[in-house]
Amino acid sequence: MNSKDNSKICIMIVPHTEKVRKLVIPRWMPKALLSLSSAFIIVLLLYISRNTTYQLSLKKEANSKSSIINDLEEENRKKDMELADLKSQNKQLQDKTVQVENKLMEIDELQRALEKMAGVSSPSKGGEAGPDISLKDLDPEMEMDILAEVLEDKKLELEVFIEDLEARFAYLESVPDLMPTSGRLTSKFGNRKNPFGRGIQFHQGIDIANSKGTDIIASAAGTVIFSGRKGGYGKTIIIDHGYGYKTLYAHNNDLLVSVGDKVDKSQLIAEMGKTGRSTGNHLHFEIHKNDNPINPFDVLKD
Ligand SMILES: [Zn+2]
Structure with missing residues (x-):
């Protein structure tokens, strides 16, 4: 392959079929080609490496961007949920x-x-x-x-x-509107023939007859202001109800409350009897309004 000329290199190309060809190149050419290709390879490597770094940094950036986007999306989702919550x-x-x-x-x-x-x-x-x-x-x-x-x-x-x-x-x-006992109405309010003598007598209340010991109840809530014997009335109770109302319960057999006692409406206060000037067992019941006797039936409810 080498010729005698020192400055040149002769390359013989021997194909199978055609005739031999001779290629003569200067001696410096292979070295130059080698350096050139080395330089080229170095440049290429540098380029590749730079490119790779660049790509890596791009990828990194892309990654961080996508993580930011993820964060934003997450935040968005949270906001949506909060909104739904608020709604x-x-x-x-x-x-x-x-x-x-x-x-x-x-x-x-x-x-x-x-x-x-x-x-x-x-x-x-x-x-x-x-x-x-x-x-x-x-x-x-x-x-x-x-x-x-x-x-x-x-x-x-x-x-x-x-x-x-x-x-x-x-x-x-x-308001004393509760019937204080049960029984037969034997005498009304007002003028009547005196049951113990002659002439007309003003009856200040009503009489209700029943058997001895029948319950006598308070016609309304109030305070007991009298409990004891009271002349012809016999064993008597007087209750002050306020609002100008007082009630009197006479001829009782037994008294069950004392002066100063607070009583409720319908509370048991006495037992029926015939104490005092009485013809038989009955309750003599009076209602007073502003210290004047009134017809109990004006106040009593049926
Ligand atoms: Zn009477």
Whole structure:
């Protein structure tokens, strides 16, 4: 392959079929080609390495971006869930509001019914059920504030109403309208023939006859102001009921309460008898209004 010329290299190419070819190249060429290709390879390697680094950094960046995106998506999901939560809370609040409004209306109705029954009127105007403003379109917090105010007003109104009712019930308990015993009405209130002598006598109460020991009960709540013997009345009890009412129970066989005792309406206070000026076992019952005897049947309920 080498020629005699030192500065050149001769390359012989021997194919199978054709004739031999001779290629002459300068001696420096292989070295130059080698250095050139080495340089090229180095450059290529440098390029590849740089490129790889760049790609790696790109990939890293992409990764961090995607993690940020993931974070954002996660946050978004949380926000969505919070929103759903808030919406459901809102719904619950609205439901509660409606419930409270309904309860308020029920309370109003109840109040009206009680007013009618007890014959009292509360300070609120009738029929004003619930708040004036439609609460449906307001935001729940405002709704709650308004409801709280309405409830506070209602509370005050009901407190006054309850006071009225208590006063009314106290009055009703104190009106002597309960028949104090059972038996036969033997004498009415007013003028009558004197059962012990001649002439007309004013009968200050009513007489109810029954057997000895029949229960005598308080016609109304009150305080016992007399319990003992009282001349022709025999063993007698007098109860002060307030509101100008007093009741008297005469001719008892036995007295079961003492002066100063507080008695309830229908409480057992005595046993029927015929003590004092009496023709037989009976209760002589009087009702006094502002210290004047009145016809018990004007007050007694059947
Ligand atoms: Zn009598």
